[in-house]
Amino acid sequence: SQKIEQNSEALNIQEGKTATLTCNYTNYSPAYLQWYRQDPGRGPVFLLLIRENEKEKRKERLKVTFDTTLKQSLFHITASQPADSATYLCALVRNTDKLIFGTGTRLQVFP
Amino acid sequence: DTAVSQTPKYLVTQMGNDKSIKCEQNLGHDTMYWYKQDSKKFLKIMFSYNNKELIINETVPNRFSPKSPDKAHLNLHINSLELGDSAVYFCASSQGDRAAFFGQGTRLTVV
Numbered sequence: 723s724q725k726i727e728q729n730s731e732a733l734n735i736q737e738g739k740t741a742t743l744t745c746n747y748t749n750y751s752p753a754y755l756q757w758y759r760q761d762p763g764r765g766p767v768f769l770l771l772i773r774e775n776e777k778e779k780r781k782e783r784l785k786v787t788f789d790t791t792l793k794q795s796l797f798h799i800t801a802s803q804p805a806d807s808a809t810y811l812c813a814l815v816r817n818t819d820k821l822i823f824g825t826g827t828r829l830q831v832f833p
Numbered sequence: 834d835t836a837v838s839q840t841p842k843y844l845v846t847q848m849g850n851d852k853s854i855k856c857e858q859n860l861g862h863d864t865m866y867w868y869k870q871d872s873k874k875f876l877k878i879m880f881s882y883n884n885k886e887l888i889i890n891e892t893v894p895n896r897f898s899p900k901s902p903d904k905a906h907l908n909l910h911i912n913s914l915e916l917g918d919s920a921v922y923f924c925a926s927s928q929g930d931r932a933a934f935f936g937q938g939t940r941l942t943v944v
Contacts, residue, residue, distance in 0.1 A: 754930055765837075765923050765935030766876070773930075809874065813933075820889055821866065821925075821933055823876040 725749065726814055726824035734830045735802055743797040743827045745812035750822075752814035755788055755795050760809045760826070769810075770797075802831045836860050839924045839936035846914055847944055854909045854939045856924030865907040866933070867899060868923040876923070882907050911941075919943045 729744040745755070754773040758766035772779045772788045772795070779786045785798040799806050812824040839856040846852050858865060867879040880899040881889045887899065896912045907924060921940050927933040 756932065758933075760874075763938075765925070765938050766933075768932030768934070771930070771932065811876065815930065820878070820881060821927065822878060823868075826874055826876070 726812065726822060728810075728812060728824040728827045732828040732830060734832065737803060737831055737833050739802055741799040741802045741806065741829055741831070743810050743812075743829065745795040745797065745824050747793050747814055747824075750793070750814060750816070751790075752816055754815050755786075756813045756815070756821070757784075757786055757795075757797050758811045758813060758823075760811060766811055766823075799829075802829075804831045804833055807831050836934045837924060837926055837936040839922075839939055841939060842937060843940050843942075845942045845944065848914055848916060850914050851910070851912045852914060852941070853911070854922055854924075854941075856907050856909070856936060858905055858924075858926040858934070860926055860928070860934060861905075862926035862928040862934075863904065864927050865901070866925040866927075867907065867909050868925065869893075870921045870923060870938070872920070880907075880909075914941075914943045916943050 726747045756771045757769045760766040770786045772786045783800045787796045807830050809826045809828045811826045813821050837858045864883045866881050868876050870876045879893050882901050885901045898910045900908045921938045923938050924936040925933045
């Protein structure tokens with residue numbers, strides 16, 4: 723069966739450091755992958771999208787990589803800030819009508 | 834204007850009751866979804882509607898039924914509510930491979 727796993731339940735880092743979150747998948751061939759941020763009591767908010775033929779995407783302090791051979795995506799937040807503390811979700815799409823989410827990683831950035 | 838709005842935000846009801854959650858999107862998107870987020874924060878897809886046609890129906894009990902009167906609305910009806918139905922339900926919409934936009938969520942508590 724399809725599985726999408728994200729690293730650890732919580733990631734704690736110090737302000738200013740780079741946070742790296744992992745998304746691994748099995749039994750799946752996504753056409754593209756998305757990353758979302760979710761704050762407590764709110765719905766997920768879209769951050770970035772990367773297609774299967776793209777290796778890397780950047781947006782301000784965010785960077786996403788996509789390795790279809792390793793079946794893995796890495797999500798980096800550089801110069802992290804306490805305001806970056808949230809749960810981050812990866813989502814895979816094969817067909818445009820089916821968006822499947824990973825288990826999520828909670829990031830805590832300490833001052 | 835809220836892009837995806839769902840009501841109510843909170844719903845407390847007794848076992849065995851029938852309830853509905855409404856969702857509306859003003860983005861002109863073709864695809865709408867219902868997700869269930871359990872206590873472990875895992876976001877599980879329940880239904881997806883594309884142009885008013887049900888295109889996926891994950892393994893959810895048939896007590897749950899989506900109803901789409903038009904492209905902008907996707908309501909969720911739940912019959913004979915059970916304790917295990919307690920969760921946060923999110924409505925979302927998307928267009929093609931672009932970002933999905935989520936509603937604020939409906940916290941359902943069955944007592």
